[in-house]
Amino acid sequence: xxxxxxxxxxxALPFLLxxxxxxxxxxxxxxxxxxxxxxxxxTGMTPISxxxxxxxxxxxxxxxxxxxxxxxxxxxxxxxxxxxNLYFIVLYLPLMLIFSMTCALIIGSRRHGSQxxxxxxxxxxxxxxxxxxxxxxxxxxxxxxxxxxxxAIFGIEGPMWLQSEVWAMPSIxxxxxxxDMGFYGMxxxxxxxxxxxxxxxxxxxxxxxxxxxxxxxxxxxxSSVIFYVVMLSLxxxxxxxxxxxxMTTNAGPNGATEVMVERIYKYAFRFGKMGYAAAFSxxxxxxxxxxxxxxxxxxxxxxxxxx
Amino acid sequence: xxIRKCLQSIAFHILAVMISVIALVPFLWMISTSLKSSGALxxxxxxxxxxxxxxxxxxxxxxLTGILRSIVNSFIVTAGAVVFTLASSSLAAxxxxxxxxxxxxxxxxxxxxxxxxxxxxxxxPLYLIMNNLGLxxxxxAIILPYLFQAFAVFMLxxxxxxxxxxxxxxxxxxxxxxxxxxxxxxxxxxxTALVTLAIIISMNxxxxxxxxxxxxxxxxxxxxPIILNSLSGQFKTGYxxxxxxxxxxxxxxxxxxxxxxxxxxxxxQVGGIKG
Numbered sequence: 001x002x003x004x005x006x007x008x009x010x011x012a013l014p015f016l017l018x019x020x021x022x023x024x025x026x027x028x029x030x031x032x033x034x035x036x037x038x039x040x041x042x043t044g045m046t047p048i049s050x051x052x053x054x055x056x057x058x059x060x061x062x063x064x065x066x067x068x069x070x071x072x073x074x075x076x077x078x079x080x081x082x083x084x085n086l087y088f089i090v091l092y093l094p095l096m097l098i099f100s101m102t103c104a105l106i107i108g109s110r111r112h113g114s115q116x117x118x119x120x121x122x123x124x125x126x127x128x129x130x131x132x133x134x135x136x137x138x139x140x141x142x143x144x145x146x147x148x149x150x151x152a153i154f155g156i157e158g159p160m161w162l163q164s165e166v167w168a169m170p171s172i173x174x175x176x177x178x179x180d181m182g183f184y185g186m187x188x189x190x191x192x193x194x195x196x197x198x199x200x201x202x203x204x205x206x207x208x209x210x211x212x213x214x215x216x217x218x219x220x221x222x223s224s225v226i227f228y229v230v231m232l233s234l235x236x237x238x239x240x241x242x243x244x245x246x247m248t249t250n251a252g253p254n255g256a257t258e259v260m261v262e263r264i265y266k267y268a269f270r271f272g273k274m275g276y277a278a279a280f281s282x283x284x285x286x287x288x289x290x291x292x293x294x295x296x297x298x299x300x301x302x303x304x305x306x307x
Numbered sequence: 308x309x310i311r312k313c314l315q316s317i318a319f320h321i322l323a324v325m326i327s328v329i330a331l332v333p334f335l336w337m338i339s340t341s342l343k344s345s346g347a348l349x350x351x352x353x354x355x356x357x358x359x360x361x362x363x364x365x366x367x368x369x370x371l372t373g374i375l376r377s378i379v380n381s382f383i384v385t386a387g388a389v390v391f392t393l394a395s396s397s398l399a400a401x402x403x404x405x406x407x408x409x410x411x412x413x414x415x416x417x418x419x420x421x422x423x424x425x426x427x428x429x430x431x432p433l434y435l436i437m438n439n440l441g442l443x444x445x446x447x448a449i450i451l452p453y454l455f456q457a458f459a460v461f462m463l464x465x466x467x468x469x470x471x472x473x474x475x476x477x478x479x480x481x482x483x484x485x486x487x488x489x490x491x492x493x494x495x496x497x498x499t500a501l502v503t504l505a506i507i508i509s510m511n512x513x514x515x516x517x518x519x520x521x522x523x524x525x526x527x528x529x530x531x532p533i534i535l536n537s538l539s540g541q542f543k544t545g546y547x548x549x550x551x552x553x554x555x556x557x558x559x560x561x562x563x564x565x566x567x568x569x570x571x572x573x574x575x576q577v578g579g580i581k582g
Binding site: 006007008009011012013015016017018019020021022023025026027028029030031033034037047048049050099102103106109111113114117119120121122123124126127128129130131132134135136137138139141143144145146149178181182238239241242245246249260261264265268269274277278281282284285288 | 316319320322323326327329330331332333334336337340348349351352353355394395396398399401402403405406407408409410411414417418421424425426427428429430431432433434435436438439451452453454455457460475479485489510513514516517520521531532533535536539540546549550552553556557560561564565568
């Protein structure tokens with residue numbers, strides 16, 4: 001079948017080379033280096049050469065075994081920070097699902113104007129997090145911001161938002177839901193479009209109302225896409241970072257918005273504890289893996305497939 | 308029955324408009340703020356629409372050193388990222404779909420598996436690698452990692468598999484080598500996928516925060532998000548300036564989005580894989 005000159009690794013290699021070289025240098029090698037670093041007390045202040053002749057002795061000289069991991073897991077900071085990420089997820093996930101589902105249903109409807117809404121809902125997704133976070137910081141400004149001024153019209157005195165220990169994280173959740181609803185909405189829309197229209201016709205003949213159709217047909221048949229969205233958003237939520245860096249200076253009042261990646265970044269590049277930060281990042285990876293695993297188990301149990 | 312239909316339609320649009328308001332009011336506030344004078348910024352009660360609109364903030368923004376430079380830098384990074392991704396990924400996708408060699412499936416599985424690699428553990432060692440290559444504080448360091456984009460390879464491979472091998476055989480009969488048939492036959496046939504990818508990558512590269520934050524250490528090399536970030540530290544309450552800067556950073560993507568809108572929808576499912 002194969003035409004001559006179209007097979008063999010020697011012909012394939014030049015095509016694969018740029019990608020493979022990139023993968024080796026910027027994916028595989030970093031993972032290996034990070035594993036080594038996590039076992040050292042390297043500060044980041046002294047330069048390291050990656051030449052194996054000097055890299056391995058350097059690691060050996062600074063080797064501290066699993067001390068970083070032990071320290072992190074036995075210090076309350078890790079657990080506090082993890083609880084902040086979880087708190088974010090608890091607030092964010094239901095809101096995001098409700099809003100992105102609403103977006104998907106609106107965009108997916110055959111009514112006039114749904115195409116316009118599609119364009120509008122996606123604009124926050126295009127915005128960089130730095131710009132988005134600055135806008136929200138200003139929206140939520142206690143005295144001069146429109147949110148509190150709007151609430152004041154109804155006689156409600158708005159909170160201090162980002163300057164309040166209680167409201168700092170909810171503020172970040174609000175901004176995140178705003179930014180992400182269009183993105184997950186589009187993914188859910190893909191799922192909606194894949195549902196066989198015959199189900200709806202059958203339901204119509206049986207005289208089912210809109211609510212019944214949504215809860216008995218749409219939602220169950222969408223469950224695999226919803227699980228995908230939940231998984232994706234969980235992974236992203238654990239990596240929550242730019243909005244926190246831009247919206248809250250020094251991670252909020254009393255460290256209310258200290259989160260995993262923010263800690264990793266600061267340990268590595270502000271506090272001079274590279275080894276510690278590398279260990280921290282592996283623990284974050286393990287946390288994400290555990291959640292993904294639970295998610296997979298849940299998926300097997302709850303998802304209905306169309307067959 | 309028709310009244311009910313009508314009511315339903317009204318309810319639908321009320322809901323849709325409410326969501327639009329949530330999505331867009333922050334931008335309107337951004338535009339309104341960017342047109343205010345420093346005095347009007349802190350007026351109480353707040354001015355929803357500036358009473359005396361002025362372009363002062365934009366004039367000040369562009370007179371700051373480094374702003375124009377950062378826009379150029381952002382364009383360089385974005386263009387570089389797009390070129391690197393499209394070139395290296397389409398070459399790899401071609402090899403993985405049209406050239407037969409032993410271990411092809413294995414190589415492909417490696418690409419797929421790499422999508423599960425934890426990106427949050429990468430930035431510390433990447434900094435170290437770039438430091439060793441002498442590329443810290445260099446835009447090249449931001450662009451280089453785009454050589455390897457597993458999801459792009461995956462997407463283009465799917466596309467190329469759907470092109471029959473006979474095209475390759477016909478080209479071979481004409482005496483064209485693999486590289487030439489790749490360029491003249493396969494790339495043009497994948498253009499929808501290529502445009503979609505270019506858009507996803509531009510979005511990621513233009514808005515990227517963590518890597519530029521780590522790699523770029525001096526202000527003449529800052530990209531737009533990074534200079535905005537540093538301005539927000541410098542002018543804590545200068546929101547007229549910050550909102551003008553935000554608008555400038557959003558505008559180019561918005562134009563691209565409006566022009567290439569139809570490609571976005573199809574690219575999204577794939578883009579989602581990378582998060």
